Amino acid sequence: MRDEPRNTAYDLLRAVDERDAYANLLMPALLRERRLTGRDAGLATELAYGTLRGLGTYDEVIAACSDRAPEEVDPPLLDALRLGVHQLLGTRVPPHAAVGTTVDLVRLRVGVGASKYANAVLRRVATRSREQWLEIVAPDPEADPVGHLAVAHSHPRWIVTALRDAVGGGFDETAALLAADNERPRVTLVARPGRASVEELLLAGARPAAYSPYAAHLPEGDPGSVPAVAEARAAVQDEASQLVALALTRVPVPGRDTRWLDLCAGPGGKAGLLDAIATHGDPAALDAGAGTAAGAGEPAATAAGAGGDGPEGPVGFGGGARLLAAELQYHRARLVRQATREAVVITADGTVPAWRAGAFDRVMVDAPCTGLGALRRRPEARWRRDPRSLPELGRLQRALLDSALEAVRSGGVVAYVTCSPHLAETSTVVGDLLRRRDDVEVLDARAYLPGIEGLGEGPYVQFWPHRHGTDAMFLALLRRR
Numbered sequence: 001m002r003d004e005p006r007n008t009a010y011d012l013l014r015a016v017d018e019r020d021a022y023a024n025l026l027m028p029a030l031l032r033e034r035r036l037t038g039r040d041a042g043l044a045t046e047l048a049y050g051t052l053r054g055l056g057t058y059d060e061v062i063a064a065c066s067d068r069a070p071e072e073v074d075p076p077l078l079d080a081l082r083l084g085v086h087q088l089l090g091t092r093v094p095p096h097a098a099v100g101t102t103v104d105l106v107r108l109r110v111g112v113g114a115s116k117y118a119n120a121v122l123r124r125v126a127t128r129s130r131e132q133w134l135e136i137v138a139p140d141p142e143a144d145p146v147g148h149l150a151v152a153h154s155h156p157r158w159i160v161t162a163l164r165d166a167v168g169g170g171f172d173e174t175a176a177l178l179a180a181d182n183e184r185p186r187v188t189l190v191a192r193p194g195r196a197s198v199e200e201l202l203l204a205g206a207r208p209a210a211y212s213p214y215a216a217h218l219p220e221g222d223p224g225s226v227p228a229v230a231e232a233r234a235a236v237q238d239e240a241s242q243l244v245a246l247a248l249t250r251v252p253v254p255g256r257d258t259r260w261l262d263l264c265a266g267p268g269g270k271a272g273l274l275d276a277i278a279t280h281g282d283p284a285a286l287d288a289g290a291g292t293a294a295g296a297g298e299p300a301a302t303a304a305g306a307g308g309d310g311p312e313g314p315v316g317f318g319g320g321a322r323l324l325a326a327e328l329q330y331h332r333a334r335l336v337r338q339a340t341r342e343a344v345v346i347t348a349d350g351t352v353p354a355w356r357a358g359a360f361d362r363v364m365v366d367a368p369c370t371g372l373g374a375l376r377r378r379p380e381a382r383w384r385r386d387p388r389s390l391p392e393l394g395r396l397q398r399a400l401l402d403s404a405l406e407a408v409r410s411g412g413v414v415a416y417v418t419c420s421p422h423l424a425e426t427s428t429v430v431g432d433l434l435r436r437r438d439d440v441e442v443l444d445a446r447a448y449l450p451g452i453e454g455l456g457e458g459p460y461v462q463f464w465p466h467r468h469g470t471d472a473m474f475l476a477l478l479r480r481r
């Protein structure tokens with residue numbers, strides 16, 4: 001009898017290797033096609049994602065148990081070995097079952113000769129626990145801390161270095177961050193204001209979230225089966241993504257506040273929330289008694305705490321603005337259209353403005369980046385990212401941020417956001433801009449996310465998976481003078 005969960009996990013690994021498939025897009029399709037549900041679907045997903053996340057560790061163990069280096073092993077056999085090692089070192093599958101099912105899989109899918117080799121390697125792997133193997137295969141943490149963390153937590157060296165620099169250098173905190181990257185992220189929903197409510201999501205089985213007033217976590221089940229999600233009144237959205245969009249809407253701006261721009265809107269997560277708030281306002285802030293930033297052309301009311309020497313406090317937007325959502329790629333712009341109701345969505349290059357300079361009151365730049373802040377979501381992403389993409393991304397990030405500052409009027413505000421904590425994509429980009437331009441004031445972004453600890457020293461905000469349970473999202477808030 002075919003072992004469908006393991007065969008499916010193996011097919012996913014092969015598709016990722018051979019066709020550069022995205023695991024989180026292909027897996028649901030494979031499960032549907034093979035009619036795997038419940039425990040079988042859960043097992044197939046865990047085996048595939050766990051193997052992809054852990055293969056940096058597993059390849060070192062395979063190397064120690066074999067007379068061939070992993071790069072000399074045929075890719076179809078290597079993927080099966082990784083799947084077997086994951087079961088042995090990363091799951092509670094009994095060792096005899098982990099070895100037996102993998103050897104069967106290799107015999108059927110690769111060949112009889114290869115199955116004998118797999119049997120010998122996996123029997124050796126099964127003689128030690130994960131911790132015991134790490135003692136042998138991971139570099140000494142004193143002599144080579146980055147190398148140790150890279151093998152122990154299965155991340156490429158360059159990413160360990162980048163995350164260590166971003167998190168502030170400590171070995172223990174870097175280890176906690178890398179460990180959090182290997183956890184399965186919770187499914188978080190957003191109730192788009194005026195279109196759905198958190199109460200509605202809670203009634204559908206979700207649980208309250210810690211930080212965003214519009215968020216709830218879905219502990220199990222298909223988000224698409226929640227009626228508000230199926231009707232695009234709610235959506236799946238990480239809590240930090242919600243919060244950076246909310247922060248942009250909560251900065252007081254003097255005078256007109258009716259024209260908002262999302263410069264890099266696809267696939268539309270932040271645009272969906274911005275469009276709802278632009279249209280219906282921000283009831284959570286208004287109910288909590290924040291000052292109001294009245295929409296519809298009226299001057300913003302004085303914000304709570306505004307007027308002194310310190311940073312102005314957050315305001316709740318009253319509604320009556322319109323969002324323009326720009327996205328370079330046509331198919332992604334179509335997704336933005338599905339996520340929004342009132343917004344005008346255009347396919348456009350944000351660095352070549354299709355609008356007048358100074359036309360907008362608030363601008364979101366959620367710039368293309370390495371995505372190192374969302375490694376939890378895409379199990380294979382850490383092995384695909386390439387540090388050589390940084391210079392080109394950096395040029396684009398700078399061009400988009402400059403374009404955003406041209407698009408915003410004097411007194412208006414720009415949010416620069418990345419789903420990466422890499423310093424070259426975050427504070428370095430903003431720092432360069434501040435050296436080049438004297439018409440920009442940096443706001444302390446923490447002031448617009450009150451009550452959330454661990455966001456950094458300011459003025460920028462950095463969310464972290466190991467501190468907040470969110471993606472590692474970066475936010476800078478800039479006011480045009």
Ligand SMILES: C[S@@+](CC[C@H](N)C(=O)[O-])C[C@H]1O[C@@H](n2cnc3c(N)ncnc32)[C@H](O)[C@@H]1O
Nearest residue numbers: 264265266267268269270328349350366367368
């Ligand atoms: C990080 S994603 C934005 C995510 C989105 N804000 C959300 O919350 O769903 C960056 C987007 O910028 C788009 N992009 C890349 N270059 C662009 C450009 N020159 N102008 C506008 N959009 C661009 C990409 O296609 C991608 O969809």
